Amino acid sequence: MIRVTRRYRFAASHRLHSERFSEGENRALYGKCNNPHGHGHDYVLEVSVSGPLDPVSGQVINVSALDNLVASRVVHDFDHKYMNADVREFQEVVPTSENILRVIEERLAAHWHSVFSGDGPRLEAIRLRETKRNLFELRAS
Amino acid sequence: MLITRKAEFSASHVCAQSSLTLEQNRALYGLAANPNGHGHNYVLEVTLEGDPDPATGMVFDLKQLKEIIHKAVIEPMDHRFLNYEVPPFDKVVPTAENVAAEIWNRLEPSFEGSPARLQNVRLYETDDLYVDYAGARK
Numbered sequence: 479m480i481r482v483t484r485r486y487r488f489a490a491s492h493r494l495h496s497e498r499f500s501e502g503e504n505r506a507l508y509g510k511c512n513n514p515h516g517h518g519h520d521y522v523l524e525v526s527v528s529g530p531l532d533p534v535s536g537q538v539i540n541v542s543a544l545d546n547l548v549a550s551r552v553v554h555d556f557d558h559k560y561m562n563a564d565v566r567e568f569q570e571v572v573p574t575s576e577n578i579l580r581v582i583e584e585r586l587a588a589h590w591h592s593v594f595s596g597d598g599p600r601l602e603a604i605r606l607r608e609t610k611r612n613l614f615e616l617r618a619s
Numbered sequence: 620m621l622i623t624r625k626a627e628f629s630a631s632h633v634c635a636q637s638s639l640t641l642e643q644n645r646a647l648y649g650l651a652a653n654p655n656g657h658g659h660n661y662v663l664e665v666t667l668e669g670d671p672d673p674a675t676g677m678v679f680d681l682k683q684l685k686e687i688i689h690k691a692v693i694e695p696m697d698h699r700f701l702n703y704e705v706p707p708f709d710k711v712v713p714t715a716e717n718v719a720a721e722i723w724n725r726l727e728p729s730f731e732g733s734p735a736r737l738q739n740v741r742l743y744e745t746d747d748l749y750v751d752y753a754g755a756r757k
Contacts, residue, residue: 537714
């Protein structure tokens with residue numbers, strides 16, 4: 479099996495705050511991330527795909543096609559944005575790294591087969607590095 | 620238990636198929652299709668799996684692993700133009716996928732009959748693109 483992993487970056491701000499909790503509960507739950515004015519990170523996103531190695535092209539995936547997909551569906555909408563206000567999904571859902579990964583997976587999955595054939599590369603995992611000290615991973619379903 | 624040893628080599632390559640036009644190759648491989656080639660500082664991570672020997676406390680002798688990687692990969696590939704100087708890349712396109720698989724094929728025989736087995740080869744073409752290969756059967 480061959481797995482190809484590509485790394486992308488975007489800079490974005492967020493605030494972790496849920497309407498379901500009181501102000502005190504939000505502060506206790508999310509700590510500094512609950513700061514009312516938000517704060518930002520240089521996020522690093524890794525996208526891993528696996529699939530059959532095309533014997534002629536020598537590729538598992540056309541990396542430029544993946545770049546275009548991730549750029550148009552994720553980086554374009556997330557980079558230099560305040561996610562709570564600027565990214566549709568986070569008007570409903572708290573932009574924790576876990577939820578950001580779910581949103582990114584949904585966005586990639588929704589458009590995957592308009593770019594890649596059914597027997598071609600498969601989205602295997604996405605990882606999000608929020609800071610140097612934390613890394614979140616979602617194995618694609 | 621897994622142990623991983625890292626090594627680096629610098630090489631140039633062209634990603635293109637001789638049966639395709641320059642335009643078709645550019646559509647498929649992007650900038651990597653430039654006919655004159657271009658280079659990378661490849662970073663290789665070789666991972667072995669095994670149980671530590673009760674006497675030595677080692678899964679595999681890391682000095683020996685360094686030598687195996689050096690002989691099988693670094694010596695033939697470092698500061699080379701892969702398409703011209705490193706078979707089978709005169710016939711096979713030296714994409715990161717194919718280079719990783721070739722490195723696996725060159726390394727694997729060294730661990731036959733050894734208590735450690737080759738578990739994974741990870742090849743970074745750049746910081747932002749890497750390939751994992753764990754053998755043909757998986």
